[in-house]
Amino acid sequence: MTRDGNSRVVITGLGSVSALGLDTDRFWTAVKTGQSGIAPLQGFADAALKIKLGAQVKGFDAAAHFSSRDLPLLDRYSQFALMACREAIGQAGLEPAVLHDAAAVIGTGCGGKETDEITYAHLYKEQKSRAHPFTIPKGMPSAAASQVSMQLSIAGPVFTVSSACSSANHAIAQAALLIRAGVVEVAIAGGTDAPFTYGLLKAWEALRVVSTDNCRPFSADRSGLVLGEGAGMVVLESERHARRRGASILARLAGSGMTADAGHITDPSADGAARAIRAALKDAAIDAQSVEYVNAHGTGTLANDRTETEALHRVFGTHAKALMVSSTKAMHGHALGASGGLEFIATVLALREGIIPPTINFTGPGEGCDLDYVPNVARERKIRVAISNSFAFGGLNAVQVLQAI
Structure with missing residues (x-):
């Protein structure tokens, strides 16, 4: 597929908030040096967790x-979104007039859980008779998108995407489609989540997929995911618009693939994941043999890591053994709707700087996990093509293909 400069989409700005730092410089420094943001849970000392x-x-x-x-x-989830958007827009150097006509597509898996928690505590624990008048506008799933629009004066298409752990990648895909369709020339997109509330932690506890000791993706002794929070946002532009204004282009978003398993609510499907990867490569018009690095969904759960590895084998065949595959979730945690945004940023910077993030805490490959997971130490390697995977509960899959400029 040949695209002109109006339909080719490039990345010109990155913004992040995570357990690794309040900006992207600190995030990337931690990622490339294998530093973990996972620590004993704070703020719940008296909770039965x-x-x-x-x-x-x-x-x-x-x-x-x-x-x-x-x-x-x-x-809190809106605060993270705004901080990450401000940073991304600042790096992109967008003028107010350009922002006014831009789009904002914000992914979230949870929405305003902090607001919900406070409200329910007032009503049920403290026996208050009324909720705060701002409860709805503060906690609604679209609140972050609305705040980004209002505070940054973005008046083009603005909406929320919610597809659990694939929310950010779906949001980025939708923003890219708006640009490719000629609806806008500039969009900011990504994901945000703040899941550390007692009620939500109890709900995750009940699923029995959360580790009690650490996140070890693809390892034989992996015991589950570790929750994270934050936001990852990127500025997307048509390549023609970016070059016309002299922007610094960080990478090209070559293609996106989206599928649904149409199967089990929590058990992932290698077929659904493989179809999403193939769809992304087809959209990018890039041969599977050209892919060098995979930023994996890599949650550290028994089912996900094995299934994702199988999907990579199905798509790449013998080339799968040549892939470098890593999960950065062992560092920034599983930030749910924000994870895809953080991982997209890590993939952009891997392309730009020639540093492949490691899978830290790796102790040895688990059953069915037989690829090169870049164990424990980053690898210096100039690459041209990478993919970033997001595979969510409900079988909702979104994959991005990124290309060096």
Whole structure:
């Protein structure tokens, strides 16, 4: 498939908030040096929780980043979204007039859980008779997208995508489609989530997929995922628009693939994942043999890691053994709707800097996990083509193909 400069999509800005730091420089420094943001869970000392670990954002003071006027309307997940969007837009150097006509597509798996938790505590625990009047506008799933629109004066198409752990990749795909269709020339997209509330932690606890000791993707002794929080946002532009304004282009978003397993609500399907990867490569018009690096979904659960490895074998055949595959979730945790955004950023920077992030905590391959997972130490390697996988509960799959400029 041949695309002209209006339909080719490039990345010109990156923004992130995570357990690895409040900006992308700190995020990338931690990722490429194999530093973990996973630590003992803070803020739940008296709670009856079996979950003891989390990749929580540290050193974050909302009052230092937002006005006292705005804070009452900003759930934690909206705060993260705004901070990451500001950084991405700042790096891209977008003027207000360009932003006004841009799109914003914000993914979230949870929405405003902090607001929900506070509200339910007032009503059921403290026996209050009324909820706060801002409960709905602060906690609704589209609140982050609305806040990004209002505070950054983005007046083009603005909406929320919610597809569990694939939310950010789906949001980026939708933003790219808007650009390719000629609806907008610029879009900001990604994901945000803040899942560290007692009620949500108890719900995850009940699923029995959360590790009590650490996140070890693809390892024989892996014991589950570790939850994280934060936001990962990127600025996308048509290549013609970016070059016309002299923007620094970080990488090209060559193609996207989206499928559904149409099967089990929690048990992943290698077929569904493989079809998403094939669809992304077809959309990018890139041969599977050209892919050098895979930023894996890699949650550290028994089912996901084995199934994702099988999907890679199905798509890449004998070339699968030549792939470098890594999961950065062992560092920033599984930030749910934000994970795809953080991992997309890591993939862009791997292409740009020639450094392949490691899979830390790797102790040896698990059954069915027989690929090169870049164990424990980053690898210096100039690459041209990479993919970033997101595979969500409900069998919702989204894959991005990224290409070096």
